[in-house]
Amino acid sequence: MMTFVLLDHSHDLFHRLGATGGEAVPRMLFQQTELALYADQSPVLVAAGQPLLSAIQNAPECWPGLLIQSVADERVLLDHLRGILLVRFDGGQRKGVLRYWSPRTASYFFPAESKQRLRWFGPIHKISWHGGTWREKAESIETWKSLENPLAEHWLPPAERSPMCLDEGQEAVLLRQQQEHFVYQWPGSSRMPFGEAWQYFCDGASSGFDDSEQLLRYLELREAFRGQRVPANLPGESADQRLAYLEESLQRGCMNKDEQA
Known part of the structure; x- marks a missing residue:
């Protein structure tokens, strides 16, 4: 089982990654996707060694993103994460970017009940993040959250990838995120x-x-x-x-x- 970190973009991210002494090569999530032109704003996937994990545990607010545990190798995991990046919603009529690597979005999206949950998780055995909803931020009760996928080891990459479509429940929680943000602001x-x-x-x-x-x-x-x-x-x-x-x-x-x- 390997642990990866999918970190949100920041101007000094590569400098801070280098300071942890890790040797893993960071991979830009947006590369080889329709968002390749925006690679300079891309979140970064990196295999996490103990120094980086310790830095995240000590100051999670400085490393916004997801901790991902998977038996899949980096190439397979990266392909899956890129495959759920662009989604369709509003009955499949519209397309957008799902910022699932954001702890704020993750706090709404991943706990939501969905018949497609196993497809979203794919080869991911466990996903963790530090944060919470806008309500939890307002009430100062943000914490570590995690979800597991017991079927990850039996997952097989689809022979032909089709666009992920948000179901009504997922659209509802993402709308709730926007509304709670409005109230928070x-x-x-x-x-x-x-x-x-x-x-x-x-x-x-x-x-x-x-x-x-x-x-x-x-x-x-x-x-x-x-x-x-x-x-x-x-x-x-x-x-x-x-x-x-x-x-x-x-x-x-x-x-x-x-x-x-």
Whole structure:
């Protein structure tokens, strides 16, 4: 069983790898793929010796990426990792890059239930990373995570590789990643528990505010009148009208509270 590390790109990555004293040759993931023109931004696969593993264990936040254990040789593993790099989604109509080597993306994507999980893992016996979801980052509970594939030793490379397609569950968790990132970046989320900020976001989305600017205005109102009861329905033909109605209702409710105090 060999241990490899798939590390996210950084401007000083090769210098730091050299400083660990390892002799393994780093392999650029994007080479020999449709992303070859962007090889200077490519994550790097390298066989991990003990000095590199120790550096990662001591400061995992400085080495964002994946620890991969596999009985496959480097060539087979690299071919598999390149094969799951470009994926199709939206019913196979669209194509994109899956940044699965990012600990943030991995925290959403790999734990998601999928009938294709064994195909995604392929020759990978165990995959580990340090990090978490945006919620876990906000709550300062990022940690080491790992998943195993007991059938890795029986995996055989496909005779003909077909594009990987995200299923509904995988698309849903990747959408959740984007949404939680939006909430994490919202300044108001730093002034309240993330779960509360997330609930405000979900309330806004369910009320029909699907534009980022609309959602920000909705969140700002909820924060300004935190704890105030929100009308079940927001009448109005436009988002501006519904937001104006919401603000008026929240202000009225706040005034009623002051009068009763």
